[in-house]
Amino acid sequence: MTTQQHNMHTLNDNKSGNTSFLASGDIAVIGGGVVGCAVARKMALEGASVILIEKAADILAGASKGNSAILHTGFDAPVGSLEWECVQKGYHEFLEIRESFNLPLLKTGALIAAWTEEQEAKFTGILQKGSDNNVKDLRLLSRSEVLDLEPRLANSIRAAIAVPREYVIDPWSTPLAYLQQALENGGQALFNAEVTGGEFNGTSWVLNTKRGQVRAHHVINCAGLYGDILDQDVLGASEFTIKPRKGQFVIFDMAASQLLNSVILPVPTERTKGIVLFPTIFGNIAVGPTAEDQDGRDDASVDKDNLEALRAQAIEKIPALANIPVTATYAGIRPASDSSGYQVIENSDRNWITLGGIRSTGLTSALGLAQHVHQLLAKQGTNFEAITKPHVPCIPNLAEHLPRDYETPGYGEIVCHCEMVTEREITAVMEGPIPAGSLVGLKRRTRATMGRCQGFYCSARLAELTKGKFAVPLGVGDADD
Template identity: 75%
Template sequence: MDTPKHQNNFSSTTQIIARADVAIIGGGVVGCAVARKLTLEGASIVLIEKGTDILSGASKGNSAILHTGFDAPIGSLEWECVQNGYNEYLQINKSLNLPLQKTGALIAAWSEEQEAKFSDILKKGKDNNVHDLQLLSRKEILELEPNLGKNIRSAIVVPREFIIDPWSTPLAYLQQALENGGKALFNAEVTDGEFDGMSWLLNTQRGHVKATHVINCAGLYGDIVNSKVLGNCDFTIKPRKGQFVLFDKAARKLLSSVILPVPTARTKGIVLFPTIFGNVAVGPTAEDQDGRDDASVDKENLQALHNQALEKIPALANIPITATFAGIRPATEKSEYQVSQDPDRNWITLGGIRSTGLTSSLGLAQHVHQLLLQRGTEFKPLVSPIVPSVPNLAENQPRDYETSGYGEIVCHCEMVTDREINAAMKGSMPAGSIAGLKRRTRATMGRCQGFYCSARLAELTKGKFEDSIDVGKADV
């Protein structure tokens, strides 16, 4: 059996900064969902994140679609987790004040070759327990989406696809964990660890964490964490960049559905989709690269995205571009989720969670809980857990500026109030960085991209993000 590296770094005098039943490495959407689930099931948890805030890695850049799983690998763990995650999100989103907008999706065929794949897609959807897929003619499509290019041939409609808020969702998950007794450590990269046969002592840049079980949800660095702590990893992260182009809010009237391409074996392809914040976006590209932090964009790929969007909706030619950005997906050499466990060392790895991770995160959390139950853990579920309500950022629900007493409008493009900004820096899960504050409020994300409001935002946040922020109630 491989042994952990650097275990001589520990001694009987090691200072322990947190103790918990379960340590969760990584503050992306999967880590936050696991933290929530295990807390509600009665475990004490500590989430360990190397960044200054949650969503510092792959989870912050995605298309924010709640998927039915119609095209997931049949019978796979991904399919199971997507289905379970989808169903649980529909059960809990109202209680957490998470927005949900039913748009449906159209798998659009623009060529005879693409149409030829429809029979397989319809069969796969049925095999995946998604029975409401329907084939639409060109006429039916244009009645539903009159602004689509007239060269559209046919489409499959997926009625139960939704758009959601990709940033408030993991925030709500972790906030519920924290308000029910959990703990989170930031600026705390895990460097190595030692298992003594009963529990783990993890070495982080902030100090040492002791836990009986460890769940590796480190995303783009999941293989590195396994190699550092366990001494080996059976998969390799191969970062895949996805660039996006975001159109101005004036584009929203041109599109009501998510427009999906006919997928390939390698990628789901370029999607044209409305956002919960009132924009329309196109992306992502699928660019394999070596850099795990390189979220740069380039003119050539952005122009190609823009051209594809205009081909599908010609009227977008008159709509300004609000922003461009990129996300990085933790792809591996295998297409499947890389979920594994080392039962002899109380370690579970959730790796290679790519484009379906936002939907499947709650399902993955359920799966982790089941694996722990199989190991004989005996947590006592909370009887009356606290259910926090996160602020609404979606355009299809009332915003803060519509209620009196908000103070001033700091970001006029996105109508963000100083009351929202001050609230985001307080509470059980305060923003740990300017980037985290933006994701909690949408400040600087509008037409001017912060040109007019950045100075005022700097005044309101002066001195707030200089120190490490730890939150929650774990035993320290």
């Protein structure tokens, strides 16, 4: 656990020195998903003392663990909506800051592909909406222009709209970078600290967590799939209800990377953006997500029928994928809500802001939402003195198109052969500022076990390297001889 000295720009009455609190500060951010990490970063940079509270052993344990890793332009967002505003702001801020963090960007561009006449008929509306959303560079491509760009697409394609500035990013290193910057600039993070209740005394909150009490002037609810329940439990009511929507994905072997350059978007329906074919930053091709409404907020299970259907749909669009093995499958759960759009609810009487219903676009919009939170607090008269020269963490690169750790001598040995993960990378993560709390945490930080053998070769070595470090270890113990 990293606990660093608070920076000097805290509110005066905050330095209670009361040892009965696990932590105390200006702002408590509840939830270590991408939105929580971005808000923690922003407010720490603005000079607040920030405490991020996460119930799991690691960040990204809920909605943020499974997404399509696309940096959206917002061309298809509801016109004039807060979602559109946050996507646009998030998009631009990410591009401004990402190089300083060493965060990768795959400039894929996207194609909205029409395979039927009905789909093609929606193009006029899509172009108009893009223009209304200030994404001015959409352009119509004929069938032959599409096939010039993506020759491996099934030639039954009719036409496409190019969205040149839709990109692919690293879905896990990005939020990690945000939180790491928050910590390096005075923030704290508490893991395994589920919030069970809290009280507001007119000026500040005391939150009860499973690890102890946390005091903060303001609370930002970024609890994602549990955002409504947190509001109910602590505030007594929630203005929205989360309707979990599962999305399953199938990842094809890296050999597929030669088959596709762009993100292939479907013509969207009322309900969902639909099934996307996309290159990943790690050098694979992925297809997904499905859109399955369900009651379970933690049920990220996969099922064979849907996975087979996804694979079949991918092959229908890129026939050569039939010869490429499947490497991995996964599912994410989007915290959709009962009303469409983001649910940003300000409870200024009680110093509480809820960021709810942040669905598919959260990875892009998180930085924009963080700016929005800062503005809301400023409007309430809560101001801090921004850090003039903030620390910027350098995040290890996991992107396949950029130099990897194994290309630099002195890495010890390669532990994960499929994804070329070195012993040096694993050691750095286990000893780093936000150490992995689980095998999946290690996977997201290094790519270990993410590849085609799924741990066949490296599990034994990983079990040894991480022994005693994970709450749920790889090995259930030593063998009885």
